[in-house]
Amino acid sequence: MKIVALAGGVGGAKMAHGLAQILPPKDLTVIVNTGDDFEYMGLSISPDLDTVCYTLAGLANPETGWGRANETWNIISNIERLGGPSWFRLGDQDIATHLERTRRLKAGQTLSQVVKDFCAAWEVKQIILPMSDSPVRTMVDTDEGELEFQEYFVHRRCEPRVKHFRFDGISAAESAPGTREAVASADAVIICPSNPWVSVDPILQFISLQNKIVVAVSPIIGGKTVKGPAAKMYEELGIEPSALAVEKHYSGLLRGFVLDAVDESLSSQVSVKTLVANTLMNDYTDRARLAQDVLNFIRSL
């Protein structure tokens, strides 16, 4: 069964890693949000791509879910001593990724090529694709004005109330090579438990899911998110945060919907077929078990 997974950062990476533990590598393509990408200290940073790549490479920090395992922090502490910015905490190994990516992009490589080469170097066998090679920048309109995503997300710790999202550059951007083909040849598309507003929505602009078997896994469990501001965003946009709100978000796209056991009671209100599963992924086994459950669910649709 050929699967395309749509992923943002940590939640998406964990789900992708679960799928990677089960599927033959050639049967899994992960299309990753690049709306969170930004420039910091002159470095081109792709947080979601790196999280997915590090996770599938076994290089991710198992505690945070993002960044590198056994990371050191010499650079940021020295930059702080010099009075430089430190709100975005970059580890030393992580900076190597950004420096080399920045160098390659400036030399004319596309982001896809960079990701492909990095995955080869890190021995990632699955296919990881950015949604687009063109810069797309998620802008968060808030009660304090429009903020760049990382400014909102990291610097301001998601404190400003959101009003609207805009994906700067998206109308001129094309889907990255391989994305449409991967979707076209996939037996099913899994929308990973990532933020619907800022991780999945941008990806959906680049691919057509018509006539595909699409299954989404709710990132909202018991009205809360495991990580990140999705629940807070729903609330501030006047929608009660719940698995139901997520299902409604993807209304018309889905053939099946996966919600957590704690939300079992909501299952009857979902308008597509549902799978009730343990969606919390605390360890590698959880990831594989959820992936297996979702694949079985897809087969049953």
Added chain:
Amino acid sequence: MKIVALAGGVGGAKMAHGLAQILPPKDLTVIVNTGDDFEYMGLSISPDLDTVCYTLAGLANPETGWGRANETWNIISNIERLGGPSWFRLGDQDIATHLERTRRLKAGQTLSQVVKDFCAAWEVKQIILPMSDSPVRTMVDTDEGELEFQEYFVHRRCEPRVKHFRFDGISAAESAPGTREAVASADAVIICPSNPWVSVDPILQFISLQNKIVVAVSPIIGGKTVKGPAAKMYEELGIEPSALAVEKHYSGLLRGFVLDAVDESLSSQVSVKTLVANTLMNDYTDRARLAQDVLNFIRSL
């Protein structure tokens, strides 16, 4: 006694550090070559300035003379794994300096401002000035064509035979703020044991030494350099490398010349007053002793 020291990298930094151990901080200004500056991996790197700053800050690697003490190399090893360039070995702490300098330069700060702020952060009390805030790039014309200095020096390990030096950008460049004033108010100028061709010559373009007491310390000891390609350069340019060649290089500029004890026999051939001293600086004590000898010599002129 107010002293201006002209310095390149390691030799100049050691001499400056010797002087810093003796003189009150406000009485020592070090004007540093920036012809070695270059861009690498998108970073603006100032090798000589950093060597002088790190040395006076007590942060320099005591074994190499350049780079940081207790350095780690996570970035370069990760960049190598990704297939990126690694011929210029940048340590992690050192990269922090380059990242923050690059950020500040891009934001519009001058190199002088950056150095001043960094010295404040590193608690360097002496005044360290770049020769110029404008980019000057030492180009080495060789039997293999013209090479950028670091390409020649680090990447090609000084192997190509030199024919000529050119300081790209120097005619349009102005001396950095404070350099001329420092020289004007100095009681004496010390040309540190740095490479005459590529470290000192560029600095000399920016300041006037007329009517000043100028003393040079030979970087060539027994026909050889302690570090770097000065002796090789003299040879390839058809000049026998010796302390005498150095004195001749600065012909007309000097009031006094300092040569090593092993070159004592050459002393009589020097056309200005000489000091024969132990000029090898293996440790902090050597540096201070040489500095004291040179200061005494200056007083005697």
